[in-house]
Amino acid sequence: MLFKDIRDYQILFLTLFLILGIGARDWTLQPQLILVAIVTCISIQWLLSSIVNHLSIVRDKEQTISLRSAVITSLGLSLLLRADHWTTMAFAAASAIASKFVFKVDGKHFFNPANFGIISALALTPDAWVSPGQWGEDWWYGLLFAGTGGMILKRVGRWDTTTAFLGTYAGLEAIRNIWLGWTWDVFLHRLTSGSLLLFALFMITDPRSIPNAKTGRIIWAVCIALLTFLLRNYFYISTAVFWALFAIAPLTILTDILWSAPRFSWLMERKVNG
Numbered sequence: 001m002l003f004k005d006i007r008d009y010q011i012l013f014l015t016l017f018l019i020l021g022i023g024a025r026d027w028t029l030q031p032q033l034i035l036v037a038i039v040t041c042i043s044i045q046w047l048l049s050s051i052v053n054h055l056s057i058v059r060d061k062e063q064t065i066s067l068r069s070a071v072i073t074s075l076g077l078s079l080l081l082r083a084d085h086w087t088t089m090a091f092a093a094a095s096a097i098a099s100k101f102v103f104k105v106d107g108k109h110f111f112n113p114a115n116f117g118i119i120s121a122l123a124l125t126p127d128a129w130v131s132p133g134q135w136g137e138d139w140w141y142g143l144l145f146a147g148t149g150g151m152i153l154k155r156v157g158r159w160d161t162t163t164a165f166l167g168t169y170a171g172l173e174a175i176r177n178i179w180l181g182w183t184w185d186v187f188l189h190r191l192t193s194g195s196l197l198l199f200a201l202f203m204i205t206d207p208r209s210i211p212n213a214k215t216g217r218i219i220w221a222v223c224i225a226l227l228t229f230l231l232r233n234y235f236y237i238s239t240a241v242f243w244a245l246f247a248i249a250p251l252t253i254l255t256d257i258l259w260s261a262p263r264f265s266w267l268m269e270r271k272v273n274g
Helices: 006-024 031-055 068-080 086-102 113-124 139-156 159-180 184-191 194-203 214-233 240-248 251-258 266-273
Strands: 081-083 128-130
Touching (some): 006 068, 006 194, 068 081, 068 113, 086 113, 139 159, 139 194, 159 194, 214 240
């Protein structure tokens, strides 16, 4: 049933963000690229799930039955990634979904699919880019993202991850701001980016790819914040958050070994909250 699964709300919110961005922010985003992302993600999800199911390698009902995650990945790519050619978007979408089937340990994928697709396109194609400042710094975007993202996080129980990431990153930026003697509007400029909030609320909180245990998630998120700070302020990489998540993602394997906890299941979440 529609909206029995929390991912239905996530799809709704991401779709609204996409419409809002195109309408209110005047993005130069081609509708055909959004369609390419959606069709490619769904097609690759269906194809690889069918192959895996046929070969009886893994029996994962969440992958073989539901295409919600593929739709969420396609919307995430559409919100963040820009490309000049449809082939680049198709490559990013195919890479994103394939990563869930290739990079797995004990049946769990550890790369965020949308993030993997973005990094693949940035690293391996000549015409892909991400615009971290595309949302501007209007305060009401922050409230919108916090409200909708908060609803998702309350259901999946991953507020600790967002809090650890934003708290650590904000603390580091505050120390740097004081050290350099800058005014506090510079600090607010760094933290009110809509893309940063989307990342913190909707990307690094994917419960299927992040550490299972709370302690592991906090340490993992702190590491991402530290690397983001270094890449942005000392290597001047505007897309630092995405590269940091990609680099730290494999740490999930170690944290799951050190701190054991039940693995998150969308089916279990639906039973508990339904």
